[in-house]
Structure formats: structure tokens, C-alpha cells
Amino acid sequence: MDGPKAAKKRKITDKSVPHAILHNPDFAQDSQMYQDLLAMERKLDWTMMRKKAEIQDALARTPSTTRTLRIFLSHTVSGQAWQTTPDLNDAPNFDTGEGIPAWSMKIEGRLLELPNQRMRDKSSLRKFSTFIKRMIVELDRDPALYPDGNMVEWPRAIGPQNPQLDGFTVRRTGDMPTKVRVIINLEQFPEQYRVVPELGNILGIKEDSRVGVIQHLWNYIKIQGLQDKADRRMIHSDEKLRYIFNGKETFSFQQLPELVNRCLATPEPIVLHYTIDPNVPAPDRPLAWDVEVKMEDTALKGKATVMVQGNKESMQTLAKLDEEISTHAQSLHNSYLKRTFLQSFAQDPAHFIQTWLESQSRDLETVLGSGASEGLSVRQEELRRSEFFQLPWVEEAVAVQEGQRLALKATTGA
Numbered sequence: 001m002d003g004p005k006a007a008k009k010r011k012i013t014d015k016s017v018p019h020a021i022l023h024n025p026d027f028a029q030d031s032q033m034y035q036d037l038l039a040m041e042r043k044l045d046w047t048m049m050r051k052k053a054e055i056q057d058a059l060a061r062t063p064s065t066t067r068t069l070r071i072f073l074s075h076t077v078s079g080q081a082w083q084t085t086p087d088l089n090d091a092p093n094f095d096t097g098e099g100i101p102a103w104s105m106k107i108e109g110r111l112l113e114l115p116n117q118r119m120r121d122k123s124s125l126r127k128f129s130t131f132i133k134r135m136i137v138e139l140d141r142d143p144a145l146y147p148d149g150n151m152v153e154w155p156r157a158i159g160p161q162n163p164q165l166d167g168f169t170v171r172r173t174g175d176m177p178t179k180v181r182v183i184i185n186l187e188q189f190p191e192q193y194r195v196v197p198e199l200g201n202i203l204g205i206k207e208d209s210r211v212g213v214i215q216h217l218w219n220y221i222k223i224q225g226l227q228d229k230a231d232r233r234m235i236h237s238d239e240k241l242r243y244i245f246n247g248k249e250t251f252s253f254q255q256l257p258e259l260v261n262r263c264l265a266t267p268e269p270i271v272l273h274y275t276i277d278p279n280v281p282a283p284d285r286p287l288a289w290d291v292e293v294k295m296e297d298t299a300l301k302g303k304a305t306v307m308v309q310g311n312k313e314s315m316q317t318l319a320k321l322d323e324e325i326s327t328h329a330q331s332l333h334n335s336y337l338k339r340t341f342l343q344s345f346a347q348d349p350a351h352f353i354q355t356w357l358e359s360q361s362r363d364l365e366t367v368l369g370s371g372a373s374e375g376l377s378v379r380q381e382e383l384r385r386s387e388f389f390q391l392p393w394v395e396e397a398v399a400v401q402e403g404q405r406l407a408l409k410a411t412t413g414a
Helices: 002-006 025-060 197-203 210-224 239-244 253-261 298-309 312-347 349-368 386-390 392-413
Strands: 064-078 102-111 132-140 151-155 167-173 178-186 192-195 207-209 234-236 250-252 270-276 287-296
Touching: 025 298, 064 178, 064 270, 102 132, 102 178, 102 270, 132 167, 192 197, 192 210, 197 210, 197 239, 207 210, 210 253, 234 253, 250 253, 270 287, 312 349
Parallel strands: none
Antiparallel strands: 064 102, 064 287, 102 167, 132 151, 132 178, 178 270, 192 207, 234 250
């Protein structure tokens, strides 16, 4: 009982139309339309498979994008002369810091959202500290008057000991105007490098990733036709490249990364200038600078991943539609056989029945081993065995044979 239930139903996968229908003038137009649809489907499937492979290859390289990072600088003051009323009994408390003139400077930043971005495409914004590789805050003050440190450095470390922050605060005592210089080295993806002016002027770039510089150099080589005509792996330097690569006349394609590395340097840091004047109230609004930063494009990567994975419901729907098309094609084939059968019968019923009976008679003779073939269709080896004549069909064959003999005898006697 479990066997038939456990057996899976065989699916029909052939969606082609029989050749007899394709070459039938009555169905020529419809058949051609169906063939065109099948050809279009094959072309669409091939295009989708190629695009899927391209997307998978792009995902392996991690796409990047350029976003705008807005940096804010602001400060507040406390304990200044203009903030307190003069009172001889109010002496500064050096233990708590109360009454001592001081100021606090804040360095904050946030990533600007893209214009016209859909709500579902928005991702959680990164903290400001994740964009900083190293930051130095230099204070232009007299070290003799303020020995508590005029330079603050924040190097980024990896791990839980370096939590992600939205901003930094620098606190110092003093009531004198102070010039501040903030030096920031950005953390970018992919890592950016400064191209030496000699190579940068040729390629038209100042900063780029290592792969980007190699790509620009390769484009320059192809445009200038510097590849060897016989061995395409070899490259001949022109006058400009010869000057940059220390007189190297010829080099191979595999040497490009090594040669490019000699022309890369650490990118210039971002330098922000700010002035703190404790003698006047702090500005109501912070000063802001917009900086372009390259980062991983998580939104594009998420869209591409969803596109490659596909929707389970849509895949099931497509499989169901393919199965229905195959079923209809099989039904069309069966209907065409029935139509051919009935048309042949309608044109000449007597001749059709006679031909059909002759065909059935030949099949029966082949089974029984009698008639013109004289049993040659049955293997002679099986006729020599007694169990051959004990098969289920033998009794019916004997009855048919005996019936034919009696009918022949009656006809002969008449």
C-alpha cells in the first residue's frame, strides 16, 4: 500500500510541439508563434544566467560607493570672568574645578543620507569614530602657561577596547583665545593612496585605490598602444613612463602592481582650523565641513544578494507554469493523434477498418508465432521449454487459434 503512495509522480518536461503539427498548414501560424515564444524564453534564460554570474562575481569584489561625511566643531566655556560676578569670598576650587576658567571642544560627525532614498533601503548609519583611522588635535598655546598637554592624539585600535563613538570632547582650562588644528586620517574602503604628481598628471588622478591606479595605468597603456605586437604580455614604456619607472624600457603585465606601488604614498590628511575665544559667548551653531569618503555599499550589496538568491514563491510559480505548459504540449500531442485517427476513419471507413484489422492481425501473429512468419518472431529456444507454454497468455492464444481454425473449417466446408 505504501509503495504506490511513496512513488513520486513523474513530471512532464518536454514543451516542444510535434513536428507533424509544426508542418501542418492548418496550424502553421500558431505553431510559429509558439516556436518564437520558446526561442525568446531560451534567450531570456541565458541572459538571466549571465547577469546572475556577473552579479555573483561583483559581490566577490565588494562594491564601494562615495558618501558625504559632515564634521562638526563646536565649543562651550565655563568659569570665565564674564560668566561670574566678582566676589572675593568665591575662590576657585582646584579639587572640583569649580570657578576655574575652562572650555570644552566637541568634534562630531555623521554620514549624510542619500537624496530620494527609499525608507526600506536605509541602513543603520555608522558611528563617526569608524571613519577615522587616526586623529590629532593641536592647541596653539604657551606650554609654560598651560603644561597640561597641547596635543591630543586618538589612534584607532581594533577590538572591544575601542568602542564606536559619535564624537570626541577635549577639555582644557584657560581664558586665553586658542587656535585649534584638527588633523584627521580617514578610514576608507577600499584604502586610498596619494599618487605621485609625475604619474598622477599622466593618468589625471590625485588619489585612488591601488586597483584603481592599476586600472587607469592599463587604460593609458591600451590607448597609447604600448603593448608588444607579438607578445601581448609585454609592455614598452614611452617617454613619460620611462621617466617615472627609472628608465625601464620594457616590463611585463605582472610587474604593473610592483611598479605602481612605488608611485603610491599615504594620502594627505584632512586639516580643520578652529578658534576658541573664551572671552565671548560660544556660537549658537557649530561649524561644519563636508568630506567625501569611500565606503562599502551595503545597500547595493543587499539588493544584489536578494536578486541572486531569488524569491522562493516566484521560483515555485515559474516551475508550476513550466509544468502546465508541458502538460498542455502533451495533451496537444495526444489530441493530434486522435484527430489523425478520426480523420483517417472519416475519409474511408471501410479501408481504414480493413487496414487496422490487418495491422492487429500481424501483431497477433507475431505474438502467437503463426502465420507467414511461421514463428520466427518467437525465439526458438523458448519453444523447446515446457514452462513457455504455461504462461498466462497461452490459454487465450490457444482459444483464439482454435476459433480461427474452426472459422476457416466452416468457411471451407461451406
